[in-house]
Amino acid sequence: MTALRLADVACRRGGRELFAGIGVALDAGEAALVSGANGVGKSSLLRIAAGLLRPAAGTVTRDGAVALLGEAHALDPELPLARALRFWIGSRVSMALAALALEPLAEVPVAMLSTGQRRRAGMARIVGADAPIWLLDEPANGLDKAGVARIAALIATHRAAGGIAVVATHQPIALPDALQVALG
Amino acid sequence: MRATVIITRDLRRAWAGGGLWWPVAFFLLVATLFPFAVGPDAALLTRIGGGVIWAAALLAALLPVERLVAPDVEAGVIDQYVVRGVPLALVAGAKIAAHWLGFAPPLMLAALIAAGLFDLPAAVLLRIELGLAIGTPGLAALGVATAALVAGLRGSGAVAGLVMMPLAVPLLIFGAGALDGGAAAMKLLAAVSLVLTAGAPWIAAAAIRSGMD
Numbered sequence: 001m002t003a004l005r006l007a008d009v010a011c012r013r014g015g016r017e018l019f020a021g022i023g024v025a026l027d028a029g030e031a032a033l034v035s036g037a038n039g040v041g042k043s044s045l046l047r048i049a050a051g052l053l054r055p056a057a058g059t060v061t062r063d064g065a066v067a068l069l070g071e072a073h074a075l076d077p078e079l080p081l082a083r084a085l086r087f088w089i090g091s092r093v094s095m096a097l098a099a100l101a102l103e104p105l106a107e108v109p110v111a112m113l114s115t116g117q118r119r120r121a122g123m124a125r126i127v128g129a130d131a132p133i134w135l136l137d138e139p140a141n142g143l144d145k146a147g148v149a150r151i152a153a154l155i156a157t158h159r160a161a162g163g164i165a166v167v168a169t170h171q172p173i174a175l176p177d178a179l180q181v182a183l184g
Numbered sequence: 185m186r187a188t189v190i191i192t193r194d195l196r197r198a199w200a201g202g203g204l205w206w207p208v209a210f211f212l213l214v215a216t217l218f219p220f221a222v223g224p225d226a227a228l229l230t231r232i233g234g235g236v237i238w239a240a241a242l243l244a245a246l247l248p249v250e251r252l253v254a255p256d257v258e259a260g261v262i263d264q265y266v267v268r269g270v271p272l273a274l275v276a277g278a279k280i281a282a283h284w285l286g287f288a289p290p291l292m293l294a295a296l297i298a299a300g301l302f303d304l305p306a307a308v309l310l311r312i313e314l315g316l317a318i319g320t321p322g323l324a325a326l327g328v329a330t331a332a333l334v335a336g337l338r339g340s341g342a343v344a345g346l347v348m349m350p351l352a353v354p355l356l357i358f359g360a361g362a363l364d365g366g367a368a369a370m371k372l373l374a375a376v377s378l379v380l381t382a383g384a385p386w387i388a389a390a391a392i393r394s395g396m397d
Contacts, residue, residue, distance in 0.1 A: 078197075
């Protein structure tokens with residue numbers, strides 16, 4: 001059964017305590033919205049949930065594969081978008097491109113994409129990752145209104161299929177019944 | 185995700201933009217500098233030629249070190265490997281294989297030209313090629329471990345040189361030592377290369393992991 005548990009998690013960066021005592025318990029179909037000012041540790045919380053960062057205290061348990069949308073898009077800039085995505089998600093590229101309305105850009109080198117297009121390309125990697133736990137760091141950065149709505153719809157579809165989503169953002173994204181995690 | 189996929193990607197990135205020719209051109213340039221520096225004494229050049237080729241090979245292996253690990257850390261590629269459960273030692277091992285494939289075969293070809301410049305006898309050339317085949321995996325491993333250690337540092341290129349050069353000295357000693365035809369030096373070269381190749385993935389993985397915290 002898909003699940004993500006953060007129990008009493010604390011994070012220290014550079015000798016400074018960013019947050020402590022954070023608890024998040026998500027089961028299939030549930031979502032969490034992480035909010036807070038810049039530098040309060042939203043990205044760190046997501047990296048702890050992904051297993052990239054060891055928490056200073058507390059425990060993290062994940063039941064299911066993780067797809068992480070970080071600050072960097074992890075796509076080779078010199079490659080056409082479709083090929084760069086294929087490295088991570090293989091044959092699910094066309095499905096992922098279609099989900100983000102990126103088909104017209106399939107043959108465009110990643111370096112040529114705009115900020116918003118790159119964000120959508122990063123999101124295409126998540127959609128194609130076939131992982132039940134989505135950890136999204138500022139998925140709406142640089143996106144227009146239609147783009148934000150599309151991300152919200154993708155997250156809703158993912159949850160309806162039994163997935164989990166943790167979204168860190170300072171922009172409003174529609175996440176019905178999401179657990180609110182306020183940092184700072 | 186399999187190691188071959190990572191090797192293919194790293195190799196493609198190394199060769200894109202003419203990266204294949206940089207170490208070769210650099211290697212030949214260093215080899216060409218020596219006759220200018222020590223003068224056109226044919227007997228002397230033949231005597232030092234093998235050692236020069238080894239020193240030039242070491243410098244050429246150092247050239248792409250900045251591009252081996254740091255760009256992948258910055259682009260979040262390493263994060264994605266970790267999230268997918270790919271062991272970092274496997275990533276480092278694949279990077280060593282890709283680095284070796286990227287610079288060693290072209291370097292061994294270029295050694296033919298360098299041997300011509302120094303008018304080396306065929307027997308010495310053969311021992312150079314054999315030594316390079318045995319020693320370059322160790323150089324590649326050292327390069328990746330160094331790249332992982334200095335990733336994220338400012339001015340990492342200069343630091344990489346300071347870290348890598350002293351550790352490469354054993355390869356240089358036994359590589360150049362094997363040119364006299366001693367089988368013992370060749371065996372010690374193989375031993376050093378093996379130790380470096382076997383140890384480097386774990387060192388590189390630990391360095392990358394500690395850089396994430």
